[in-house]
Amino acid sequence: MIPAPYDEWFAGSAIDGTYGYDLADLRAVEPVEAAAGFAETWRTWRVEASAVAPEPQLTPLGRVGAHEVSLVEHTAAEGLRLRAWLAVPAEGAARVGVVHGHGYGGRDAPDFSRVPADAAAIFPVARGLGTLNAGVGAPAVKDEHVLHGIQAIETYVLGRCAVDLWHAADALTEVAGPLPLYYIGESFGGGIGALALPWDDRYVGATLIVPSFGQYDLRLGLACEGSGEAVRRHVAVHPEAREVLRTFDASTAATFLRVPVRVEAARWDVVVPPPGQFAVANGIERAAARVAGAELELAVLPAGHAEFPGIDDVRADASAAGLAHLERALTRPAVSRSTRA
Template sequence: MPLPEPYDSWFPDAPIDGTYGYDRDALLAVEPVPPPPGFADLWHGWFAASRTVRPEPRLTSLDRQGAHDLYEVEHTGAGGLRLRGWLALPSDGAARVGVVRSHGYGGRDEPGFDRVPDDAAVVFPVARGLGALNVGVGAPDTAAEHVVHGIGSVETYALGRCAVDLWHAADALVEVAGDLPLYYVGESFGGIGALAVPWDRRFVGATFVVPSFGQYDVRLGVECTGSGEAVRRYVAEHPEARDVLRYFDTSTAAGYLRIPVRCECALWDTAVPPPGQFAVANAVAVSARAGSSGAGVAGAASSGAGASGYGVGATLELQDLPAGHAEYPGKDDDNARAAAATRAHIARCLER
């Protein structure tokens, strides 16, 4: 079957139709997955346990990048692992906000400041096992092995441990920069932020870019070129793992968000199927509608300390991307507009 326009000319050799047969209306109709029993209690419990761990950050000064002084940071993560990443502070003046800037499954070899305001302190965590800094620490270093590591148990699954590590990275940032309101930015694999942010009231907003791990009911039924293919094949041979994955569906967790959220979802993506991405955005939209009508929703985030945006309720800002995980005409301009939109979203979250 021929690919739809313009993808037939953009990606003539694509092994998969990255629309998966969904047009925009169909994507907006993809339902998030309801929570399994004990979902909120599990994540609340993990967050409460994380509060007992001291981050003990250790900084190594590097150089100045633009408006920021850059450091390598080592801090304690879940299970006592010492994880490395980068941390940056405004070179001139005090920070107004703290940004937790996660990464994709390619890991991170260096920090990127395109979505970071000049007056933000920012931590660039590197997930256990990944990137230039944490290879060999706590998980395998290839996406296909990492994404199924520990999948035999809810308590050991790598995605859950990496989501918990985001709280510890935020703790390291706060200990260095002070008790700031926090904002999360994550793309692709960084969609794990949707698992972590709902339970931590320090976060006042978030941006999710082509978020992964949403709507496993759909994802497990289709082939892809990303890490989800390793999960699909694993579950086909070990169907009991499906019960573990129910506690790590980002479309489920996103329904618990009570803050302004910006989602950038691709209409074409062979690595992270678009219906999974839009399921995350659709969960936020459901939460926003329920909040505005006074109706009950799946559950409320209630743990955490410090500045909180949860009193304002969920809102969704949705941007369609022509394609994700691929080069296409005009992508650089789209990226620049999206980065500016995230910075503007951060400013609006701080004004609420």
């Protein structure tokens, strides 16, 4: 039985987007423990990525609000040339760099709603996805994309997309200078960001919005309408793929974060099941209890990946709170993140 008010908001939904979890249950979801070699694998990829020159090439597009926007092409892993939008303040110098991820639909244009006027920003588009990189390095169809390369840790697309975020940040800092970085990512971009951030010391904070790819131990048992359904069905036929996925669990990576992170997690979501979202938040909380630097700011959303009464106010409040979190992260006293537990 679908609980109120979701029974009215989402009448006719074939899936109970709470999956039977109340808020206390969600806050109790444990992140997946790191598999042997988890951190070493990611650190090795980070070192390898840092040796790649971004070689950005800019095509100016004009002014959008407070920013001058260009199309940028840059080098990424395996020698791919990926395209993104890059923006710099139209007036004055930038004081922070924002790397802004996206959902599994790709993106058609940059979104400045969470980007300060005095920030330089890059809006990467994941390999294979539209509008800018459709078919480049991975299939464009979501259910094919999420399974691309799943036969091996070294080739799985989620890892390659996380590595590509480091290359996007390289392109941004090559153009705008060595700025402190802040990450923003939603859904696919939230999960990919959680995977990439712990290994990149340039970041001072992040906002992860309804993050995906968290807690595969639960995720693989929950039917959904997002990319996780293709993965769930694949693993049911190819159980050996579960071992590959252990390296790409966003809840595991979250336990290695060492910066303040705002997580906006939803109580109801049939695209990214809430237990996976909250596992990412809970992983950050676990990190914060163990080491200096990590800090969780949790915002509980009524629902994710869906329209509901009052959504415009929820979105406006979340954007304002996200900008405030960026400001606090930027002015927070520096904490050494050179030693990782």
